[in-house]
Amino acid sequence: MADNNMVASTLDTTQYIGVIIGNEQYGIDIKYIDNIVKMQRITRVPKAQPYFYGVINIRGEIIPVMSLRVKFGLEPDEFSKKTRILIVKPEQQAPVGFIVDEVREVINLADEDIDKSSNTAEQGSFISGVGKHSKGLISLMNVAAVITEKEAAAN
Amino acid sequence: MDVSQYLEIFIEETKEHLQSLNEQLLVLEKEPDNKETINEIFRAAHSLKGMAGTMGYKRMQKLTHDMENVFQEIRNEKMKVSSTLVDGLFRGLDALEEYLDNIVNNQDEGTNDNQDIIDLFQKELQDGLSGGATPEASAPASTEASAASAPAATATATAAAADPKELLDSFTLTEQEKNLINKARSQEQQAYIVRINIQDTCVLKAARAFLVFKAIESVGETIKSMPDAQAIEDEKFDFSFSVVITSKKTMEEVQAAVMNVSEVKSVDIALIDESKCEAKAHEEQTADKAASGTANAAAAAQTKAPASTSKKPVVNRSVRVDIDKLDDLMNLVSELIIAKNGLVSISPADLVRDDKNSSFRDQVEYLERITTNIHQSVMKVRMVPIESVVNRFPRMIRDLSKKLDKKMELFMSGEETELDRTVIDEIGDPLQHILRNAADHGLETNEERIKAGKPEVGSIFLSAYQEGNNVVIEVRDDGHGIDVEKVKAKALERGTITPDQAETMSDKEIIDLLFRPSFSTAEKISDISGRGVGLDVVKTKIEALGGSVECRSVLGEGSTFIIRLPLTLAIIQSLMVVLGNEKYAIPLGSIQTIEDIPTTDIKYVEGKEVINLRGTVIPLVRLDKILDVPNSKQDQESLTVVIVAKGDKQAGLIVDDLIGQLEIVIKSIGKYINNSKMISGATILGDGEIALILDANTLV
Numbered sequence: 079m080a081d082n083n084m085v086a087s088t089l090d091t092t093q094y095i096g097v098i099i100g101n102e103q104y105g106i107d108i109k110y111i112d113n114i115v116k117m118q119r120i121t122r123v124p125k126a127q128p129y130f131y132g133v134i135n136i137r138g139e140i141i142p143v144m145s146l147r148v149k150f151g152l153e154p155d156e157f158s159k160k161t162r163i164l165i166v167k168p169e170q171q172a173p174v175g176f177i178v179d180e181v182r183e184v185i186n187l188a189d190e191d192i193d194k195s196s197n198t199a200e201q202g203s204f205i206s207g208v209g210k211h212s213k214g215l216i217s218l219m220n221v222a223a224v225i226t227e228k229e230a231a232a233n
Numbered sequence: 234m235d236v237s238q239y240l241e242i243f244i245e246e247t248k249e250h251l252q253s254l255n256e257q258l259l260v261l262e263k264e265p266d267n268k269e270t271i272n273e274i275f276r277a278a279h280s281l282k283g284m285a286g287t288m289g290y291k292r293m294q295k296l297t298h299d300m301e302n303v304f305q306e307i308r309n310e311k312m313k314v315s316s317t318l319v320d321g322l323f324r325g326l327d328a329l330e331e332y333l334d335n336i337v338n339n340q341d342e343g344t345n346d347n348q349d350i351i352d353l354f355q356k357e358l359q360d361g362l363s364g365g366a367t368p369e370a371s372a373p374a375s376t377e378a379s380a381a382s383a384p385a386a387t388a389t390a391t392a393a394a395a396d397p398k399e400l401l402d403s404f405t406l407t408e409q410e411k412n413l414i415n416k417a418r419s420q421e422q423q424a425y426i427v428r429i430n431i432q433d434t435c436v437l438k439a440a441r442a443f444l445v446f447k448a449i450e451s452v453g454e455t456i457k458s459m460p461d462a463q464a465i466e467d468e469k470f471d472f473s474f475s476v477v478i479t480s481k482k483t484m485e486e487v488q489a490a491v492m493n494v495s496e497v498k499s500v501d502i503a504l505i506d507e508s509k510c511e512a513k514a515h516e517e518q519t520a521d522k523a524a525s526g527t528a529n530a531a532a533a534a535q536t537k538a539p540a541s542t543s544k545k546p547v548v549n550r551s552v553r554v555d556i557d558k559l560d561d562l563m564n565l566v567s568e569l570i571i572a573k574n575g576l577v578s579i580s581p582a583d584l585v586r587d588d589k590n591s592s593f594r595d596q597v598e599y600l601e602r603i604t605t606n607i608h609q610s611v612m613k614v615r616m617v618p619i620e621s622v623v624n625r626f627p628r629m630i631r632d633l634s635k636k637l638d639k640k641m642e643l644f645m646s647g648e649e650t651e652l653d654r655t656v657i658d659e660i661g662d663p664l665q666h667i668l669r670n671a672a673d674h675g676l677e678t679n680e681e682r683i684k685a686g687k688p689e690v691g692s693i694f695l696s697a698y699q700e701g702n703n704v705v706i707e708v709r710d711d712g713h714g715i716d717v718e719k720v721k722a723k724a725l726e727r728g729t730i731t732p733d734q735a736e737t738m739s740d741k742e743i744i745d746l747l748f749r750p751s752f753s754t755a756e757k758i759s760d761i762s763g764r765g766v767g768l769d770v771v772k773t774k775i776e777a778l779g780g781s782v783e784c785r786s787v788l789g790e791g792s793t794f795i796i797r798l799p800l801t802l803a804i805i806q807s808l809m810v811v812l813g814n815e816k817y818a819i820p821l822g823s824i825q826t827i828e829d830i831p832t833t834d835i836k837y838v839e840g841k842e843v844i845n846l847r848g849t850v851i852p853l854v855r856l857d858k859i860l861d862v863p864n865s866k867q868d869q870e871s872l873t874v875v876i877v878a879k880g881d882k883q884a885g886l887i888v889d890d891l892i893g894q895l896e897i898v899i900k901s902i903g904k905y906i907n908n909s910k911m912i913s914g915a916t917i918l919g920d921g922e923i924a925l926i927l928d929a930n931t932l933v
Contacts, residue, residue: 123912135921140923
């Protein structure tokens with residue numbers, strides 16, 4: 079863990095789970111993360127949106143799983159030993175699974191390290207800002223947007 | 234005082250009382266001399282009045298008060314129960330329900346005084362009472378009524394002043410109670426009689442009393458209370474009640490403890506000495522009746538409100554679970570823990586050795602048995618008797634009978650049939666609609682019935698029973714039945730069907746037209762039914778519950794509506810099928826047969842694949858195509874076809890293979906995935922794998 083982050087960790091910091099999608103690193107606010115599970119068998123749901131690979135069973139709960147790669151317009155996933163499913167639980171909404179290439183680490187970001195006015199929005203509203211930490215830049219995922227935009231697309 | 238926190242209880246209890254009043258009034262109309270019924274009515278009306286008053290709903294209180302006066306006179310046999318009187322009383326109940334609705338919706342009773350109903354009662358009172366038929370006559374009657382109706386069993390508790398001697402004389406003890414006191418005394422405890430006077434402004438006396446009992450519990454033990462605990466719980470006391478307690482504390486300490494409860498005005502306390510315990514023993518036989526808790530109330534009830542003599546009406550107040558069912562569940566959970574312990578005790582080393590594996594298997598089997606039983610028990614807890622829905626129908630039919638000027642009677646059976654709670658909540662409206670239909674369109678007018686040689690009074694039968702995994706509710710009337718020709722003419726007129734279709738349609742198909750949207754054959758549109766928005770709504774609603782509805786009718790003899798509902802929504806029987814590498818579940822309820830069809834039997838109609846199965850042409854649905862299943866192996870010589878039906882329509886679903894029947898738990902796949910409604914849900918199989926549930930209705 080980077081030193082400068084540790085120093086600031088007590089004041090106004092937010093913890094993010096660093097994940098790899100394609101060749102980019104993304105951060106997902108830890109408060110949304112319910113669980114991280116290994117890749118498992120996904121039951122395909124016919125006629126679903128292409129980025130929905132299907133549903134999985136997490137302790138008796140049926141959770142739809144989406145591929146962030148497909149969602150972000152990247153190459154379809156190649157499942158490896160490092161592939162993980164993040165069970166994300168947005169406020170007021172049912173949980174959903176995100177397939178990511180790899181889960182790296184937990185990153186502490188102080189508020190001043192986050193650039194919210196970023197105009198690097200290549201993936202549009204999926205990014206809520208860009209965080210700066212010792213190992214470089216990290217795109218902070220706007221979880222609500224990933225889910226709501228998807229709902230709009232569904233209709 | 235803010236009473237909003239009690240609003241919920243008030244609403245629930247008011248509903249309960251209104252339902253009970255409705256039921257009892259119906260009984261009273263048939264048996265005007267039934268003492269027990271009138272007592273029950275009186276009690277319910279009285280509680281209603283009290284509750285409305287405490288909650289500050291003055292109009293509601295006024296109306297119930299006047300109703301109560303009427304009941305009072307009936308009870309005293311000064312008035313006769315007439316049909317007009319019962320009508321008026323029902324109107325009063327409706328007005329009360331209206332108040333309640335207002336309260337539910339905006340916490341205010343509204344501004345309708347219902348003066349006309351009150352006037353009606355006053356008039357009835359005057360007319361009914363022999364002698365002084367002056368307007369003033371009702372005034373004394375009402376004061377008399379309210380005085381007489383003062384809660385039972387208060388006499389012993391309130392009459393006495395704070396004088397200890399009087400306090401001591403105000404009660405007597407049974408032999409058993411004396412024994413308890415003597416025993417306590419031998420353990421260096423003292424017995425006291427405590428009278429608690431609650432402030433006049435106190436709103437929920439019962440709650441206050443409960444707190445007093447709590448306080449007493451902290452210092453000693455309650456031997457008895459006057460009135461008895463049940464009466465106190467039901468608020469059948471004025472503003473004071475007495476308890477006999479044993480305690481190690483001094484009199485002052487006990488008094489202080491009780492005074493700590495807020496809204497207690499004063500506490501009178503006196504020591505019970507031995508003389509009381511012994512001296513009274515001789516008098517016991519005579520004193521017992523007046524003293525022992527329930528008898529006390531009952532005795533008082535003879536002259537006052539019929540308080541504890543009538544049993545509480547059974548109405549769904551909240552989630553009521555049979556204690557036996559809970560015990561069952563508890564037992565099973567204990568067994569589950571034992572089974573778990575059994576598994577824990579098997580060490581990993583044992584698992585490796587083959588010979589020990591059998592004990593592991595035993596444990597798993599045991600576990601399996603327990604989980605199945607737990608499942609069944611939990612499902613039972615979810616079941617509610619259908620009674621809670623149908624108990625309002627007799628009243629409805631009575632009103633319809635008056636309104637339509639047709640004589641009719643409702644016969645109900647199988648009210649105890651149980652259905653899943655979710656179904657129960659939804660089934661009320663459709664049933665009501667069908668009943669109204671039966672009363673309005675089904676039954677003929679009195680003259681027509683006599684002319685047709687039928688009994689003048691029409692009958693409507695509502696019966697519920699269980700049939701396999703379904704519950705069937707039948708609504709049958711002995712009216713004139715559905716005139717198929719009339720329906721056909723109407724359908725032609727409306728353009729619902731073409732003349733060609735009309736020729737070939739069977740009677741049943743024509744009757745089913747009634748379930749189409751905007752189709753009503755009633756020539757006269759009444760406010761009871763006949764707006765043509767009816768049966769299709771009924772059908773949609775029932776189908777949404779996973780059920781089905783059909784209608785059978787014989788012209789001149791009557792119609793029967795048959796509603797079939799699944800016992801439960803959460804768990805269904807299904808057929809598991811294989812498509813490619815995927816497993817799907819098809820609800821057994823929609824499956825008719827399973828056929829092996831040689832590929833050569835497939836015919837083509839308008840370019841679509843069909844089969845001719847025993848004379849019926851059934852379209853085929855290649856599930857693998859519709860569901861985009863990869864690696865399907867359907868191109869064999871013979872196809873496995875699952876014939877499903879929706880209403881009269883059928884379809885053959887082609888599957889790769891069958892696995893078998895399975896009881897599955899339906900789970901939602903959530904709202905995120907857009908799946909064109911073919912998938913109604915998912916279920917988790919024994920190995921943790923997920924199988925999707927096909928909605929056969931959308932495929933037909």
